Amino acid sequence: MQTTTLSFTNFHNHGELFANMLRARRELFIVHNKWNLPEAMGMEYDQYDTPASRWVVVHDELGKVLAGNRLTPTTTKCGIYTYMIRDAQRGLLDTIPSHLLYEEAPVAETVWESSRLFVAHDVPASMRRRVHAKLVMEIGNAARRLGARSALTLLNANWPRWAGRVGVDMTAMGPVLEIDGINNQVVSMDFSQNLH
Template sequence: MQTTTLSFANLHNHGELFANLLRARRQSFIIQNRWDLPEALGMEFDQYDTPASRWVAVHEFGRVLAGIRLTPTTARCGIYTYMIRDAQLGLLDSIPSDLLYDDAPVAENIWESSRVFVAHDTPQRVRRLVHGHLISEMTKSARDLGATRVLGLIPASWPRWSKRLGLDTSAAGRVMEIDGINNQVVSIDLSGKLH
């Protein structure tokens, strides 16, 4: 099992991994979750998949087991910035605008985590390991990018696993139902891990 952080600067070094990540996202979000998202050539993508973002993949023999997208809160592409902020600004119909307790931050040291998934066919016996690799690589990559905090809109069950993974996590918004799942914006403090 490997973990790789992809960027537009290194995609060429990893063959089909980026395309396989987008295919796995399609399977997870469009097929399994039945979300109405853009797709082409069997891949899911959106307006936040730009050269400003990074993508973490847990993979084995070309098969993507899990993934996360990291986007700087300073990103801009047309009218869009990053998903949580754009939802707060009312630009996204599928996410309530009152998802945060405070104004969405825009700072060099804060990144957003989005499109988090573990592939549905990842065997149950290795899911915990896969999740651990995914979160470990996400925090390492975010720190390498200068982040001291990561915001993510994730299932509200996060308190069960965040401590187990050694994350300093706190609620940054209310619990809300999106597509039948309780979700919440959380803030992951990485400042204690920057040594």
């Protein structure tokens, strides 16, 4: 099991890995979860997949994607869009309620957004915990390399059950909200300390 942090500057070094990650996102989010999201050529994408973002991918030696995540700076801006959580709060996204945060969404160089976090649907149950832990550990490593001390993320509200197992301090930043029949919550992941 390997981890790679992708960017627009290093895609060419990793063959089909970026496309495979977008294909895995489509398989989980569109095919399995039945979310109404943009897709093209068998890949899921949205307005936040820009050169400002980075993508953390857990994969095998052949490039099969096991898990992934997108990191976006909270300082980014592209047209009317900034980052997903802030844009939802600003009422720009009709699929996420605007009251998802207790306070105004941060805009700071040391805070990034973690979005599209997933473990591929076909990862065996016996491997899921290890794959998830590897993903979260590499998200923390990548975030720190990018200068982030924390990352906001919209997660399944069951996060308190597993946060300790992956060694990240998490704090609720908004209320539990039902989105597409699943309870979700915005959480801040603290990456200012080393992960264990």
